[in-house]
């Protein structure tokens with residue numbers, strides 16, 4: 001029997017997720033949104049492409065939480081995206097309210113699913129989702145690091161004029177301006193990026209500008225689009241996580257995961273490399289970081305912690 005993926009939020013990312021999942025025949029899809037017509041319209045449109053693309057996944061749109069029952073995976077994009085000039089943290093108050101409703105809907109109707117959160121501000125919203133639902137931390141994870149890493153790899157591949165497939169990399173920390181691309185753990189054709197700088201294959205100045213562009217990668221797209229934020233690359237990243245769970249691929253992926261002492265962080269969701277398999281987050285990998293990376297990681301954790309404290313002021317029940 002085909003697996004079932006429910007998508008909470010049928011906006012830009014939700015619709016793209018539905019299309020990608022159907023094209024891969026990864027699962028049957030339930031597209032849920034409070035805007036009923038949007039979910040039903042997109043589902044029908046994608047379903048009508050099956051005659052051309054030849055996929056057999058079923059896809060329905062709904063505004064009824066009962067339709068998500070027994071989902072293998074749930075991917076959440078319900079919420080409001082950024083407008084030009086806004087940062088992700090500006091979305092906190094409104095998206096907290098939305099995530100509370102979503103948490104209740106999931107807990108009541110499909111509590112055993114693997115849950116991937118994409119709604120911003122990511123690390124704090126995924127943390128709130130876990131607190132509101134009280135479901136196991138190994139089954140709730142946030143998508144951000146895969147996207148940030150893919151952006152970093154893309155910019156590097158363009159600068160070095162090499163295939164992106166020759167670059168392995170990891171961006172750690174919170175999904176914000178403090179994210180931490182790890183140079184020692186960025187391996188290009190067998191050599192670390194640190195070595196690339198030493199060998200003068202890329203200047204420190206150029207690398208700094210790529211790191212800065214990666215950190216502001218979301219804002220660059222928000223500014224260009226003028227309406228809405230990035231959705232193709234975020235959706236592709238969410239599918240990568242869902243696939244690793246459904247097919248038990250045990251891929252190592254940078255995700256916002258609940259830390260319980262790892263990296264000296266306790267009780268907070270932050271971006272780290274995790275192994276995703278049939279049991280959800282099966283392992284958190286503790287990488288060796290250099291002093292500067294540790295420093296930057298700490299700053300990033302502090303930013304997430306401060307924003308979560310703000311969330312607690314908005315809703316003392318958190």
Ligand code: A3D
Pocket residue numbers: 008009010011012013014032033034035038077078079080081082091095098101102118119120121122143144147175228229230231234
């Ligand atoms: P958008 O196209 O506006 O879709 C959001 C959808 O959520 C809309 O269709 C709304 O109707 C729906 N919605 C609102 N309230 C509810 C609710 N209570 N229950 C169910 N659905 C609801 O936005 P988008 O798809 O472009 O982005 C979705 C979220 O992802 C935003 O918060 C973005 O900031 C975030 N995002 C995160 C990343 C990361 O890397 C973490 C990247 C890009 C966007």
